[in-house]
Amino acid sequence: MSTTAPARATPRRTDDGPPLVPAVSRALTLLDRLAQCREPMTLARIATDLALPKSSVHGLCNTLVCFGYLRRQDDGSYLIGPRVMSLAEAFVHGTNVAQEFNALWKDAQAAPDETMLLSVLNGAEVVYVAARNGTRPLGLAFNVGMRLPAHLAATGRAMLAYHDAEFVRRLYPGGALPRMAGKGPRTVAELLKELTLTRQRGHSIDDGNIREGVYCLGAPVFDAAGQPIAGVGVCIHRAMLGSDRGARHREAVLEAARTLSQRLGGVPPTTEAAPRSTRKAHR
Known part of the structure; x- marks a missing residue:
């Protein structure tokens, strides 16, 4: 039996809206x-959990059954019905990760101090689909459509860390990995070790892999199926890390990734979570 706390019959208001x-x-x-329960619930149990009269719950359940949002079992208990899938499909269809990323900055009065990035995986590369270039020049402009090796870029590592090892090995069948600035993993085995560290930290680090002196942090964005569909990154000059060793920037990129995941209906895993199998999603 589920131990989830009983739901509130009327949500608590947190604003002055209608x-x-x-x-x-x-x-x-x-x-x-x-x-939340994920198992059939009787009318009596629903009424108890919602602190509502049985007569009211009976009417609600009958109405939701008629519209397909609930289904009644032979023993009289209730489960979520198939009609909810149309709502989920409509939500996914109407959600665009790049639009949601840009919406994060629409109320900003000016560009952020540091460059914020959004990329998606395309084979062994990342493609940047949105960018908010900062006011501090990096000497490296990130433009929409730009491609970089996924195993070197912070956003790429953030996504690869939550794919399984088989998926990563398929991207690099030769086993050897190219480098750009003389840094980064040389082999798939070294990359897999770095991806394990990325999952444990909850974020990725590119310390001069793409360009000497440029330090980037990345975090994954998850969709409603729990798949890593994008990566958010922040890039700064290494000399600007400060005494907190980039903690402020790390929190900024993690918060942006969490917010995007929530807007997409996703739930970020814990830092200890194992990578999801991606055979079905990438067949």
């Missing part, structure tokens, strides 16, 4: 509770 419709709030809270 009033909520009670019946809609109760119906959505009921769906949330069933989704």
Whole structure:
């Protein structure tokens, strides 16, 4: 039996927006509770968890069953129905990671001090799909459409770290890895060790792999299926790391990646999480 805490029948208001419709709030809270539980729930249990009269819950359940958002088992208990999939598909279809990234900065009065990047994997390379170049020149401009080796770029490593080892090996069938600035892993075995460290830290580090003196930090963005679909990065001059060794920049990139994942319906894993198998997603 699930030990998830009972849901609230009416969400707590945190703003001064328009009033909520009670019946809609109760119906959505009921769906949330069933989704959290992940097992059939009886009418009595739903009523207890939501602190609502059985008669009210009975009416809510009947209505949701009629519309396909719930299904009733032979024993009278309820499960999430198939109609919710159309909502999930519509959400995924209408969400674009680059648009969401750009939306993070739409209210900014000026460009950030440091360069913020968004890339996606394309084979063994990353392709930059959005960038907010900072006010401090790096000597290296990141433009939309630019490509770099994924095993050297911070955003690339952030994504590769959450793919399984078989996926990574397929990207580099020869086993040897090219280098740009004389740094970075030379072999797939060295890369896999670095990716393990990346997962343990929760972020990736490019210390001069792409350009000497440029220090980049990366974090993965996850979709609703838990797949790493993009990487967020911040790049600075190594001399500008400061006494905190880049802690401020690290938190900035992690927060941006968390926010993007949440907007895409994804939940970032813990730093100890193992990489997901990607055979199905990349067949």
